[in-house]
Amino acid sequence: MRLDNMLIAEGVAGPEKGGGAGAAANASAAASGGPGQPENTIEHSDYRAKLAQIRQIYHQELDKYEQACNEFTTHVMNLLREQSRTRPITPKEIERMVQIIHRKFNSIQVQLKQSTCEAVMILRSRFLDARRKRRNFSKQATEILNEYFYSHLSNPYPSEEAKEDLARRCSITVSQVSNWFGNKRIRYKKNINKAQEEANLYAAKKAG
DNA sequence: TTCAATGATTCATG
DNA sequence: CATGAATCATTGAA
Numbered sequence: 001m002r003l004d005n006m007l008i009a010e011g012v013a014g015p016e017k018g019g020g021a022g023a024a025a026n027a028s029a030a031a032s033g034g035p036g037q038p039e040n041t042i043e044h045s046d047y048r049a050k051l052a053q054i055r056q057i058y059h060q061e062l063d064k065y066e067q068a069c070n071e072f073t074t075h076v077m078n079l080l081r082e083q084s085r086t087r088p089i090t091p092k093e094i095e096r097m098v099q100i101i102h103r104k105f106n107s108i109q110v111q112l113k114q115s116t117c118e119a120v121m122i123l124r125s126r127f128l129d130a131r132r133k134r135r136n137f138s139k140q141a142t143e144i145l146n147e148y149f150y151s152h153l154s155n156p157y158p159s160e161e162a163k164e165d166l167a168r169r170c171s172i173t174v175s176q177v178s179n180w181f182g183n184k185r186i187r188y189k190k191n192i193n194k195a196q197e198e199a200n201l202y203a204a205k206k207a208g
Numbered sequence: 209t210t211c212a213a214t215g216a217t218t219c220a221t222g
Numbered sequence: 223c224a225t226g227a228a229t230c231a232t233t234g235a236a
Contacts, residue, residue: 131216131231142214157225178224179216186226187214 047127054123058116062109069105073098137180141170145180149188150202156185 076097080089126132137145148166149156158166163177170177 129217129231134215134232136214136233176215180214182225182227183215186228189226 043127043133047123050123051120054116054119058112061112065105065109065112069101072105073101076101137170137172137176141172144170145177145184146202149181149184150199153199156181156188 077094080094080097083089145166148158148162152158158177158181160174163174163181167174167177172180
């Protein structure tokens with residue numbers, strides 16, 4: 001079942017009791033290619049804490065259902081035993097009854113797995129989104145980038161080498177340099193008036 | 209707490 | 223694939 005694999009892969013659900021056949025977990029770890037560096041440690045432990053919380057709730061609910069299922073089963077068995085005094089009841093009939101009950105509770109558990117799976121997916125996407133870990137660049141870094149931008153205002157498109165150089169000097173990645181220039185260009189164009197002050201500022205700085 | 213600035217992502221284009 | 227545009231999510235100052 002896909003749901004089980006998913007939950008197991010996230011460490012939410014343990015192996016099925018009774019020794020289910022273990023299916024190969026296909027790693028869907030699509031490396032984002034970009035600056036998705038595994039710069040965790042703190043972030044990651046936070047992630048795992050929340051994952052553990054989900055796991056705890058999951059097992060809690062699972063136990064609850066299992067217990068309820070057992071209770072209900074014995075209850076029904078007792079009823080059947082009473083009835084057996086007034087009419088014949090075959091073992092087949094009892095077995096069928098038990099199966100029906102188990103199927104019902106099983107479908108409830110599937111729902112539980114589904115909602116747990118959903119919660120894990122949401123948690124994952126939230127932690128995978130780098131926009132949530134945004135930090136502003138250092139003052140000097142923006143200084144360097146602005147200096148380049150305004151001294152190449154007629155053609156603010158740094159070559160790959162220039163990007164690498166800027167990245168090195170700013171202690172950021174080339175992707176971040178590209179992002180910065182992408183944002184800068186469009187935001188400069190958006191209101192030239194205000195940006196003009198900045199342009200003058202950097203022009204003066206260069207002259208001085 | 210509000211809000212502009214800002215870094216990152218998504219989507220369309222060529 | 224690089225870019226522009228729109229949008230998202232966080233930061234930092236008012």
